[in-house]
Amino acid sequence: MAKSDAENRKIQMADIARLAGVSISTVSRALSGSTLINEETRQRIAELAKSLSYTVNLGAKNLRSGENRTVGVVIPYLSDHRQHVTDPFFLAMLGSLADHLTDQNFDLLFSRIDARDIQNVAALYDSGRVCGIIIIGQWSQHDSLNQLARRQIPFVVWGGQLPQQMYCSVGSDNYNGGLLATTHLLQLGKQRVVFMGDRDATEAQQRYQGYVAAHAQMGKVLDPDLYLSCPFTEPEAQVAMAGFLAKGIAFDALFAASDLIAIHAMGVMRAQGLQVPQDVCVVGYDDVGMAAHSFPPLTTVSQPMDLAGEALVSSLLTVIRQGHADSRMITTALVERDSTRI
Amino acid sequence: MAKSDAENRKIQMADIARLAGVSISTVSRALSGSTLINEETRQRIAELAKSLSYTVNLGAKNLRSGENRTVGVVIPYLSDHRQHVTDPFFLAMLGSLADHLTDQNFDLLFSRIDARDIQNVAALYDSGRVCGIIIIGQWSQHDSLNQLARRQIPFVVWGGQLPQQMYCSVGSDNYNGGLLATTHLLQLGKQRVVFMGDRDATEAQQRYQGYVAAHAQMGKVLDPDLYLSCPFTEPEAQVAMAGFLAKGIAFDALFAASDLIAIHAMGVMRAQGLQVPQDVCVVGYDDVGMAAHSFPPLTTVSQPMDLAGEALVSSLLTVIRQGHADSRMITTALVERDSTRI
DNA sequence: CTGAAAGCGCTAACAG
């Protein structure tokens, strides 16, 4: 069954050299487009290589030249919820990153790790597999991330800016997003706006601060009972909303820290006979593709994914090259849909 | 700004060896858990390595040992639609693959390529970056895939089985899925069921065949006008449905080749005043997370993603080891929701 | 049990 070694062996530079009757160096030069090589020879070798569908062994090349064009992209998850990432936001981000990395001729090594063992990403770098890392989501691992930075691991994270941050983050303007969303609800005349999300996660926290600020600006008092703690995952969002409804706390609007949460919360509310937007107006965050197609279509805060991916990639490259890059914020915008049309 | 070489240089085996006062070979053996080494020495070296957070350089290790534990995962896309993958199905798949590959101690190299240049995936393998490739989605590239197989590239594809298939595919039972979905609609008394999808893409084609078979089994004649051609992308789905409605062809049910298509089609229908399920019953395919939260919640054909990822990974490993693996089918089930409750 | 030496596939001086 197994082919003989000779038959199965991958073709390599030495083979091309022998076939072309030149030295290995010549092949190497020809294939890397060196200028100091006879054009005719270059052509001949290039064609030979193509006809044999030969591609330089990147591992060997990298080892020798010391470079590495693979970027690690990490989506942390919470292992105790023992479930897969399903938030469409992540796919959009991943796609955008893949596009921009490809544009820059980088490979993307995708890795999932437990959010609480974020130190593990260091191994990706230490082992030489990647030249830098993009971490999607800060969770509540600010200190861990600072430690990584102290270790000089080149990485950037998608998330919010924090005081005493030693690493580069790129994120949407969470504070302003929260402000926009909440102001919108308050201007609709809503009196009791629930915030649903995890204040311990940096991004959600900043959205929450925007929510608080909106109340302050409008001169509204904020009832602490209106904070509904909930992680960024679907079943938990449903459980959280069900529990909240069971408590019977009055509310007439909901600002959720992500579209996924918002949409699942709406499902629970509807099941309990609450109408959106008549009884409760809802605003989400992210503007994932489905937001326009939920029931009802969801008003949300959009973050331009394409810009986000581009910013993350370019910031990472800067970190790699200069050892540091300034954190950046991507502007957000409110997208109004039926879930707040009353 | 830039650190001196000495400061920035990554630590390596030689350093550990020097610090431990042993030879490089000893370190190598200690770290790879060789049996023929003094336990005390092993411990000492292991601790030293950990304290310096040293990890073997995988590139060098692979080059020397000839192995490679990186699998390429490719999501082809249509470059002319110049847009990102947004179908949540892909994220679910990717997450599942990442989990199962991680379990088996493989890395995942994520790559997007133009569906029509599927030959390009060969370069991933030729360049030695990956030991095998998982291609998500067959598109209409059956022949190209056969060519890859002929070139002995180890890969498996998520898709349907086709006659004269020289490669291993893993997929849901598309035919049966189509049959289930359509039978469900016909049993509801629906007379004119539209099929929306791309018959040129293998998977959609097989779902279509199930759709045809359902009509045959129920003794219904099938109007060719009820085939609505549409790729697996959102804007196209909307355009296609809008165009279909404009033609004024009567229909009372819709079976879409994916949830994404179904949900976006429902959006267009609603905008034109058609009610789901009262006027049109709709069934999708995939059972993505959002399907339960669309408006209305979508009846769909579910494919167990976890099994799918596992099957793809194990089949690929078999292909790598034995040069061949039998194609597999994952069972599907109909999930009934409001979009077909009349 | 441990060290010395060879070499994985490639690039990059260094000599022609």
Place this chain on the structure above:
DNA sequence: CTGTTAGCGCTTTCAG
């Protein structure tokens, strides 16, 4: 313009 020579960081015979 081209070939020769040394390694990149590691594993693995082969001798102790």
